[in-house]
Amino acid sequence: MNLxxxxxxxxxxxxxxxxxxxxxxxxxxxxxxMLELPQCAQEAARQRDFQLLGCQFxxxxxQLRPPxxxxxxxxxxxxxxxxxxxxxxxxxxxxxxxxxxxxxAAMCGVNIVCFQEAWTxxxxxxxxxxxxxxxxAESAEEGHTTRFCQKLAEKYxxxxxxxxxxxxxxxxxxxxxxxxxxxxxxxxxxxSRKNHIPRVGDFNExxxxxxxxxxxxxxxxxxxxxxxxxxxxxxxxxxxxxxxxNSAEIIFNPSATIGxxxxxxxxxxxxxxxxxxxxxxxxxxxxxxxHFESEFTSGDGKKAxxxxxxxxxxxxxxxxxxxxxPGLSRTRDGLLVAExxxxxxxQISDKWGFKMTGRYDMYAxxxxxxxxxxxxxxxxxE
Amino acid sequence: MNLxxxxxxxxxxxxxxxxxxxxxxxxxxxxxxMLELPQCAQEAARQRDFQLLGCQFxxxxxQLRPPxxxxxxxxxxxxxxxxxxxxxxxxxxxxxxxxxxxxxAAMCGVNIVCFQEAWTxxxxxxxxxxxxxxxxAESAEEGHTTRFCQKLAEKYxxxxxxxxxxxxxxxxxxxxxxxxxxxxxxxxxxxSRKNHIPRVGDFNExxxxxxxxxxxxxxxxxxxxxxxxxxxxxxxxxxxxxxxxNSAEIIFNPSATIGxxxxxxxxxxxxxxxxxxxxxxxxxxxxxxxHFESEFTSGDGKKAxxxxxxxxxxxxxxxxxxxxxPGLSRTRDGLLVAExxxxxxxQISDKWGFKMTGRYDMYAxxxxxxxxxxxxxxxxxE
Numbered sequence: 234m235n236l237x238x239x240x241x242x243x244x245x246x247x248x249x250x251x252x253x254x255x256x257x258x259x260x261x262x263x264x265x266x267m268l269e270l271p272q273c274a275q276e277a278a279r280q281r282d283f284q285l286l287g288c289q290f291x292x293x294x295x296q297l298r299p300p301x302x303x304x305x306x307x308x309x310x311x312x313x314x315x316x317x318x319x320x321x322x323x324x325x326x327x328x329x330x331x332x333x334x335x336x337x338a339a340m341c342g343v344n345i346v347c348f349q350e351a352w353t354x355x356x357x358x359x360x361x362x363x364x365x366x367x368x369x370a371e372s373a374e375e376g377h378t379t380r381f382c383q384k385l386a387e388k389y390x391x392x393x394x395x396x397x398x399x400x401x402x403x404x405x406x407x408x409x410x411x412x413x414x415x416x417x418x419x420x421x422x423x424x425s426r427k428n429h430i431p432r433v434g435d436f437n438e439x440x441x442x443x444x445x446x447x448x449x450x451x452x453x454x455x456x457x458x459x460x461x462x463x464x465x466x467x468x469x470x471x472x473x474x475x476x477x478x479n480s481a482e483i484i485f486n487p488s489a490t491i492g493x494x495x496x497x498x499x500x501x502x503x504x505x506x507x508x509x510x511x512x513x514x515x516x517x518x519x520x521x522x523x524h525f526e527s528e529f530t531s532g533d534g535k536k537a538x539x540x541x542x543x544x545x546x547x548x549x550x551x552x553x554x555x556x557x558x559p560g561l562s563r564t565r566d567g568l569l570v571a572e573x574x575x576x577x578x579x580q581i582s583d584k585w586g587f588k589m590t591g592r593y594d595m596y597a598x599x600x601x602x603x604x605x606x607x608x609x610x611x612x613x614x615e
Numbered sequence: 616m617n618l619x620x621x622x623x624x625x626x627x628x629x630x631x632x633x634x635x636x637x638x639x640x641x642x643x644x645x646x647x648x649m650l651e652l653p654q655c656a657q658e659a660a661r662q663r664d665f666q667l668l669g670c671q672f673x674x675x676x677x678q679l680r681p682p683x684x685x686x687x688x689x690x691x692x693x694x695x696x697x698x699x700x701x702x703x704x705x706x707x708x709x710x711x712x713x714x715x716x717x718x719x720a721a722m723c724g725v726n727i728v729c730f731q732e733a734w735t736x737x738x739x740x741x742x743x744x745x746x747x748x749x750x751x752a753e754s755a756e757e758g759h760t761t762r763f764c765q766k767l768a769e770k771y772x773x774x775x776x777x778x779x780x781x782x783x784x785x786x787x788x789x790x791x792x793x794x795x796x797x798x799x800x801x802x803x804x805x806x807s808r809k810n811h812i813p814r815v816g817d818f819n820e821x822x823x824x825x826x827x828x829x830x831x832x833x834x835x836x837x838x839x840x841x842x843x844x845x846x847x848x849x850x851x852x853x854x855x856x857x858x859x860x861n862s863a864e865i866i867f868n869p870s871a872t873i874g875x876x877x878x879x880x881x882x883x884x885x886x887x888x889x890x891x892x893x894x895x896x897x898x899x900x901x902x903x904x905x906h907f908e909s910e911f912t913s914g915d916g917k918k919a920x921x922x923x924x925x926x927x928x929x930x931x932x933x934x935x936x937x938x939x940x941p942g943l944s945r946t947r948d949g950l951l952v953a954e955x956x957x958x959x960x961x962q963i964s965d966k967w968g969f970k971m972t973g974r975y976d977m978y979a980x981x982x983x984x985x986x987x988x989x990x991x992x993x994x995x996x997e
Contacts, residue, residue: 237637244638247629255619256626260642262879416997423995429972444974449981453996468969470852470891471978478985480992497644497937498890505887508880509852555879587850590811592826594986596853599831600979603860610862613805614835615798 262556284567292574306343311521359435387419477510491542644938666949674956688725693903741817769801859892873924
């Protein structure tokens with residue numbers, strides 16, 4: 234199959250420069266500039282066969298605050314080994330791959346890196362098999378993968394956001410879909426669980442774990458206040474809102490989603506959240522097609538099959554002013570390095586005022602009424 | 616000034632067909648088809664010098680419900696007379712222009728038509744002058760414009776959504792930014808006021824009227840349940856949500872917004888709302904540049920000037936499946952006729968389940984806490 238590589242590259246290829254400028258302004262906003270990255274990083278990315286892209290979002294100078302410029306790294310990747318390989322081998326191969334990419338992120342001065350959802354495993358929930366996939370689950374605090382991330386964090390002085398399948402031994406050995414946040418000191422700062430679980434297409438995740446119970450906590454890191462809205466939570470504007478109300482400056486959205494299902498929604502949702510909440514959002518999607526030995530059906534009347542579809546990558550950063558970065562490739566591993574001046578958040582908030590004009594008191598009341606069993610919609614009839 | 620005419624036309628002009636297909640799928644989704652409109656309507660639109668565009672959004676056949684296919688009309692237009700002309704002349708000229716366009720909408724079988732925000736006047740709030748602009752205000756129930764819309768509604772058996780500057784004589788002769796909904800019977804079904812008022816750029820509307828007090832009512836028409844989220848309310852995801860919670864099937868967003876400020880946000884917000892709320896949304900923006908006799912400043916350190924900027928049109932319809940219609944022109948008056956099968960809403964809701972998985976009880980509680988004066992954001996520190 235000849236996969237379409239990139240929207241941005243296609244536009245550049247065909248549209249004359251003066252009109253391209255207008256197309257880009259309307260599609261992507263005006264805030265994004267390219268970011269020059271070190272030669273050694275570019276060379277390493279070439280050798281290690283992944284796309285490396287840099288961009289920056291500036292802010293106006295202020296008198297009382299210095300610029301708050303930091304760099305985030307978004308990593309998208311395919312699984313390395315076949316899904317039939319021994320589990321520990323699959324995990325270790327992914328650790329090595331991610332280690333290689335994070336080393337390049339460090340060359341690029343990345344302060345906070347985020348990996349894709351359930352990054353240590355294939356996205357096997359489509360199969361509805363418990364065995365062997367639940368063996369990929371690990372302790373958020375003390376698991377093999379968290380220890381690996383702690384080493385990366387310490388070595389590179391980098392905050393690491395590590396979304397894994399969590400085994401919670403303290404609560405009946407239940408499973409969760411969880412992002413572990415490791416401080417650049419190497420200490421585990423905490424964890425944030427996926428708040429909304431899909432029941433759509435082959436996203437049979439509700440078979441494995443429940444809606445998260447960690448609310449909308451935000452993590453104060455040395456580089457800024459971050460939150461993690463995992464995958465399907467991006468479809469829920471209230472989920473983004475509450476992270477923002479709890480003062481997140483950057484909300485990461487580590488995801489796993491496929492072309493046939495969600496692709497026209499992908500450029501919309503995280504970007505809308507950045508606009509509506511005066512913050513940066515980072516949308517990350519895995520790439521590739523993962524094959525499973527056992528066949529499975531999709532509840533759509535079609536024949537049983539062995540893969541979930543094509544994860545289309547296209548990871549991007551969206552800014553509060555409505556602009557966005559180019560997307561990473563639809564087909565290749567990649568690292569997107571984005572330099573953000575977090576001062577932009579408050580500047581845009583002062584300009585547009587969505588928090589000030591938000592009328593949250595009205596909505597708190599209306600929502601509380603709406604969840605009553607006896608709620609009747611307010612419908613005017615002739 | 617040579618204004619950029621249309622994103623869609625530029626893409627079509629330059630990108631080869633096989634790649635254009637992929638570009639369109641990613642940018643606009645796959646749900647939209649062109650809708651053939653009658654020759655007489657096309658001819659009338661040509662003669663009356665406005666763009667006429669048709670599109671359709673289908674839905675799967677069901678066993679227990681027949682298709683629920685209706686047609687909406689979105690009207691975008693420039694003001695007709697100079698802003699210095701006598702007020703009654705300006706209003707009457709706009710009535711005539713809209714009358715001409717609605718006649719074509721009727722030829723196209725439109726069941727529900729919606730005009731742009733404050734359609735009977737120039738968007739004069741930029742000036743901060745009370746005189747003469749507040750004279751454009753009319754009674755929602757008995758004003759000259761409402762009577763005009765009632766005649767249209769009866770004549771064409773068409774629901775008319777008429778956003779005006781309202782004079783509320785019953786409450787101290789205050790002003791409101793209000794959409795009047797006229798049933799196809801010709802009776803006024805009710806009104807819906809703008810819930811969020813901007814304080815951004817030259818949108819000095821808070822000088823003239825306050826946040827609406829009509830909540831999130833929905834209007835049951837013969838053709839479907841509709842709601843009106845006026846202009847700046849589109850930046851507030853909760854506003855869309857509550858109309859949807861009150862069971863709107865189509866949410867109109869009559870607007871007035873300019874290129875330098877909001878254009879990269881425009882294709883995002885109404886579309887995100889359609890996705891997040893499993894409903895159709897209709898974003899309508901006026902066109903043209905309106906000149907005012909008195910100069911005014913913009914609070915940006917720049918010199919006084921006589922216009923607000925270019926209203927960029929680009930009106931469009933977004934569907935719950937993530938697809939959208941082409942946008943109308945950035946520079947011309949236009950009528951977008953969209954055929955919608957409203958069965959798509961519940962089909963997409965059953966597929967994606969955002970209402971089911973919305974956890975509104977959690978958000979009602981969190982929002983109620985967040986509006987407390989003593990609320991402390993939930994921030995995890997090392």
